[in-house]
Amino acid sequence: MSFLFTAIMTLLVSPGVWACGSACSALQKGVARKVIRLLGQPQMQVGDLEHGCLQQQIPATPLDAESSLIASKKWIHGAPDCDAPGAREPKYDMLEVNPGYFIIRQNKCITSEAPFMYLMIGESGAFLHDTGDSHSADDFPLRSLIDGILARKEKETGRSIHLTVGHGHAHGDHVQGDYFFYGRPNTTVVGHDPESVGKAFGISDWPNGVGxxxxxxxxxxxxxxxGHEASSVAFYDHATGDLLTGDSLYPGNIFLSQSAWGTFRESVSRLKDFTGKNPVRNILGSHVEMTNTPGKDYPYGSTYQPEEHPLPLYQRHLDELHQIMQGEASSVRRDDFTIPL
Ligand SMILES: [Zn+2]
Structure with missing residues (x-):
């Protein structure tokens, strides 16, 4: 397959066939998308179509098995009628990427935000990224879910596991479930302001240091x-290369106030510098709001998203965001995310 792929791509990017100048035609874009889809290379995208065609933007590495699992996962995505019997079940969906790595999503009929949470487990510690948009255990039994996973792990290994509950940022849809973990033994729940976050992760020079x-x-x-919020942080997992970016980069609307543009520009530059030294496998955010039609999102507050964009983004999306942030503050709509100002 890789020989076939190389042959086709070489043909496509050769100037005679693919000389599209400053903008691709709709036909060229369509063909490019089809080729990528047919060859099963979801990490490859048509690229920054406003600035050319395929030739600049093709990462050569195919997805590994875990990344394919994440990229192909069809998540629970709400219901046409959330009052219909059964529409609020299951309360959450979960993907076990591997025995130490779980991704959890809430039901859109319980919260239209339907945030994603991540659980990463090491030999002596576990990290829960965000606690979701419910403070009722009936709506979201997160505590019992996490307790069950960690108890199994402790039994298997014979070691106790300290749980750190942290957040990509402090907005309500990501911290509501903190309440479930207050008072849990062997647990740290990180606070919601830059000072607390800095202290918890040993960041002495906020926001320039890395914890x-x-x-x-x-x-x-x-x-x-x-930028999106004062205490926003990204988490990079050195074991997998996955980068958790919360609401600061995800297949949806990166909400930013005009006055935060400069702060966010510096944040994105620091993040890009970091990824220059630490290769990124997947960029994983906390929501999905785009459809799988490029540039098209679901209306805010949607409780039914049957044609969702896959969860992962990739380094090229961070590069794209970085390029956008170099310009003046303005609303932006791209294939895989938007910035509504
Ligand atoms: Zn959010």
Missing amino acids: SLDLGGRKLSVIPIP
Whole structure:
């Protein structure tokens, strides 16, 4: 398949066939998307179509098995009628990427935000990224879910596991479930302001420093990225290369106030610098709001998203965001995310 792929792509990007100048035609874009889809290379995208065609933007590495699993996962996505019997079940969906890595999503009929949460487990520690948009255990039994996973792990390994509950940022749809973990033994629940976040992860020079969390044989780096919210941070998992970016980069609307543009520009630049030294496998955010039609999102508050964009983004999307942030503050709509100002 790779020989066939190379042959076709070589043909496509050769100037005679694919000389599209400053903008691709709709036909060229369509053909490019089809080729990528047919060859099963979801990491490859048509690229920054406003600035040319395929030739600049093709990462050569195919997705590994875990990334394919994440990219192909069809999540629960709400219901046409959330009052219909059964529409609020299941309360959440969960993907076990591997025995130490779980992705959880809430039901859109319970909260239209339907945030994603991540659980990463090392030899002596676990990290829960966000606690969701419910404070009722009936709506979201997150505590019992996490307790069950960690109890199994502790039994298997014979070691106790310290749980750190942290957040990509402090907006309500990501921290409501903190309440479930207050008072849990062997647990740290990180606070919601830059000072608390800095202290918890050893970031002395906020927002320029990089902090860390040691899970025992598994290290996370913590990169401050204020802009969407003052305490926004990204988490990089050195074990997998996955980068958790919260609401600061995801297949949806990166909400930013005009006055935060400069702060966010610096954050994105620092994040890009970090990824220059630490290769990124997947960029994983906390929502999906785009459809799988390029540039088209679901209306805010949607409780039914049957044609969702896949969860992962990739380094090229961070590069794209970085390029956008170099310009003046303005609303932006791209294939895989938007910035509504
Ligand atoms: Zn959010």
